[in-house]
Amino acid sequence: MRLLLLADPSEDKVRSYLPRSKCFVASCGGVVVGACVVQPLGAAAYELMSIAIQPAHQKSGYGAALLQWVIDFFRKSGASQIEVGTGTFGYQLAFYQRQGFRVTAIDHDFFVKNYPEPIFEDGIQLFDMLRLTLRYTGSVA
Numbered sequence: 001m002r003l004l005l006l007a008d009p010s011e012d013k014v015r016s017y018l019p020r021s022k023c024f025v026a027s028c029g030g031v032v033v034g035a036c037v038v039q040p041l042g043a044a045a046y047e048l049m050s051i052a053i054q055p056a057h058q059k060s061g062y063g064a065a066l067l068q069w070v071i072d073f074f075r076k077s078g079a080s081q082i083e084v085g086t087g088t089f090g091y092q093l094a095f096y097q098r099q100g101f102r103v104t105a106i107d108h109d110f111f112v113k114n115y116p117e118p119i120f121e122d123g124i125q126l127f128d129m130l131r132l133t134l135r136y137t138g139s140v141a
């Protein structure tokens with residue numbers, strides 16, 4: 001949970017989607033260094049709800065490796081697409097787009113409407129959520 005709260009500050013929200021989700025972990029020398037949670041949306045579509053790497057292990061390639069592994073897992077499972085919601089600025093945007101995610105929608109005021117406290121990153125308040133989608137080419141769905 002400590003790891004997942006790095007990506008989503010609301011423990012209630014995390015607990016709400018965990019029971020229907022798959023959770024993947026990245027480990028190094030038997031120690032868990034990262035986690036990624038993906039929930040089904042129906043019709044071969046999935047949503048990446050959370051991905052986080054322990055702060056001491058960030059910027060070492062674990063996040064990209066875990067995301068790539070999860071993308072490949074769902075490709076092999078016959079998925080048609082994976083979505084993710086993220087803020088409108090910050091390195092996370094490049095992190096997802098580097099793996100093939102494209103911006104497909106904007107959810108205006110998402111972070112204001114869905115969280116009791118304002119959320120800041122790099123000193124800037126988060127208001128809107130960008131929806132990004134990775135569509136698997138060659139999928140039948």
Ligand SMILES: CC(C)(COP(=O)(O)OP(=O)(O)OC[C@H]1O[C@@H](n2cnc3c(N)ncnc32)[C@H](O)[C@@H]1OP(=O)(O)O)[C@@H](O)C(=O)NCCC(=O)NCCS
Nearest residue numbers: 006007051052053058059060061062063064086091092095
């Ligand atoms: C997002 C996250 C999972 C990426 O994992 P990671 O292991 O740190 O990322 P990687 O080492 O694989 O690096 C991927 C790229 O992101 C960049 N990056 C990672 N953390 C960064 C940071 N804090 N600031 C700037 N760039 C960063 C890396 O430099 C790298 O870019 P490069 O290939 O051009 O060098 C991780 O930083 C994290 O847990 N962040 C906090 C939780 C979070 O924001 N989750 C996503 C919610 S939308």
